[in-house]
Amino acid sequence: MNDPELLRAPTLFAEFSRAGAKVAVITAKDKLRRLLGKGLADGICFSAEKADQVTQQDNGIEKVLERVGMELPSVYSAELSELVMAAGTDVLERDRPELMYLSLTDYIQHKHAPGSPVANDFYAMLDGCFARIDALGAVLVVTADHGMNAKSDGAGAAQVVFLQDELDARLGAGAARVVLPITDPYTVHHGALGSYATVHLPPDADADALRAGLAALDGVAEVMGRERACVRFELPADRIGELVVIAERNTVLGTTPARHDISGFAEPLRLHGGLTEQRVPFLVNAPVGPLPRGHRLRNFDSYWVGTSVAAGVPLTD
Structure with missing residues (x-):
């Protein structure tokens, strides 16, 4: 965004x-x-x-x-x-x-x-x-938006699944559209590749068959429909496609090779966006009391934890 x-x-x-x-x-x-x-x-x-x-x-x-x-x-x-x-x-x-x-x-x-x-x-x-x-x-809280993993093989060659090419082969050129949310104007360090993609399908497409076909690709960890993805990842349904694709730990997703130039990379490709990059540090420079029972600490809790500690307010009732 x-x-x-x-x-x-x-x-x-x-x-x-x-x-x-x-x-x-x-x-x-x-x-x-x-x-x-x-x-x-x-x-x-x-x-x-x-x-x-x-x-x-x-x-x-x-x-x-x-x-x-x-x-x-x-x-x-x-x-x-x-x-x-x-x-x-x-x-x-x-x-x-x-x-x-x-x-x-x-x-x-x-x-x-x-x-x-x-x-x-x-x-x-x-x-x-x-x-x-x-x-x-x-009161200092140090955290991250995501982790980072190597997206290459043992020899350092980038491991990329080009989803747009896969869909074009199945549905015809341009019938579906792959969106990689990592895309921004600065691509020198990531080539606009990512480990999460959303796929917009034409109305007549068989979403179940395509989900199964994409899930069988080497390097793909999981493919889910819009409804399940929205619940699991707390996403707005009107801003994603019919499918969500997640890559495995050492694989990254792309659209088509012409849109991702990594030819000038001197180091092995390192990227994020998948489930394997969810675990991040959460460090606080002051004592923090017990969390509410069952609470799963997330990076955006920085504000709640930091302001509560600064104000001397307990995190539990």
């Missing part, structure tokens, strides 16, 4: 601001800043991608690069996330927001496996920033 007009609910940041809280939102990419900034009438909201263009009137802050002593980084770099963290700690220290959200880019995780020197350097940078935020007295 790139357009704020597609949002169907107000953001937590807009609601906190409406209630009188001082809010700061700093993202790596500007597309997310546009989404999270919708309805935020007051507060700080800007992206590292366009940190050289911020103004007091539009973003609630100015001269960000001067404040942190950095140059504008490439969108394909570790420095883009480093700028988010540097700006976040600076804003926390100087402006003391009551709620702050810092969103990084996963460029490093796409390009460098855990334990590699580049990955280690990146996490060392994050550790230093987390220590500064902790020292400034904030």
